[in-house]
């Protein structure tokens with residue numbers, strides 16, 4: 001079940017109790033999640049624990065006060081971001097929580113992602129998008145209210161579809177312009193105005209690869225805190241068309257044998273990898289379509 005993917009709550013349910021600041025009534029130092037870019041700051045050589053005693057590395061001043069985001073192992077957990085150009089003291093290291101080869105424990109990657117998502121919302125919700133007034137937190141939640149015009153604002157979480165398209169024993173993979181050569185993944189994209197999730201799947205596959213799909217079915221979802229997506233995973237079957245990448249967002253697209261899939265850019269933590277691992281092989285809860293006999297007849 002996709003609940004067990006990194007960045008989803010289940011990954012840290014035994015370690016972390018999510019709470020808004022007002023509900024963390026314990027004022028002891030507790031733990032600190034210090035973020036720098038897409039990295040978590042840890043004591044060098046002990047990458048399996050968050051910084052304890054709420055202490056920032058000496059000499060490092062954050063842009064804002066650390067924010068309580070819940071309880072980690074029963075103690076207050078505060079999150080804070082430091083500037084990208086700060087040089088860390090030698091006893092600390094910055095370990096990436098995004099990307100293919102981070103070496104970071106999945107639970108720490110997940111809590112780092114949660115901290116990043118909350119701090120992103122806090123940074124982007126300081127002022128009212130309607131009147132420009134300074135927003136105040138609605139007690140006991142992450143929403144904000146504008147004292148000037150009364151508008152309420154809630155965390156922006158963006159739904160994205162991601163889909164594995166199958167044609168017989170082949171899978172449709174694409175290479176985004178931002179990915180290095182040789183790395184391919186599934187078609188994905190943001191839900192647009194007026195779309196069902198299935199309509200979004202159809203449009204994205206058509207736009208990115210020129211393909212029509214059918215038999216769309218949901219398989220799982222994942223929080224993707226870069227900065228705040230909800231990835232909603234689907235399977236679909238090829239229905240027609242010739243592969244034709246759009247040449248802008250997608251620079252390569254093609255059918256890959258399920259037995260020889262290329263490297264993926266999101267690494268082992270992404271739902272794209274999970275979908276390919278679970279559903280990439282023929283026979284994973286579906287009818288196997290073999291084309292070899294008809295093709296052989298066609299060549300005779």
Ligand SMILES: [Zn+2]
Pocket residue numbers: 128129130131132133146147148149150151
């Ligand atoms: Zn306002």
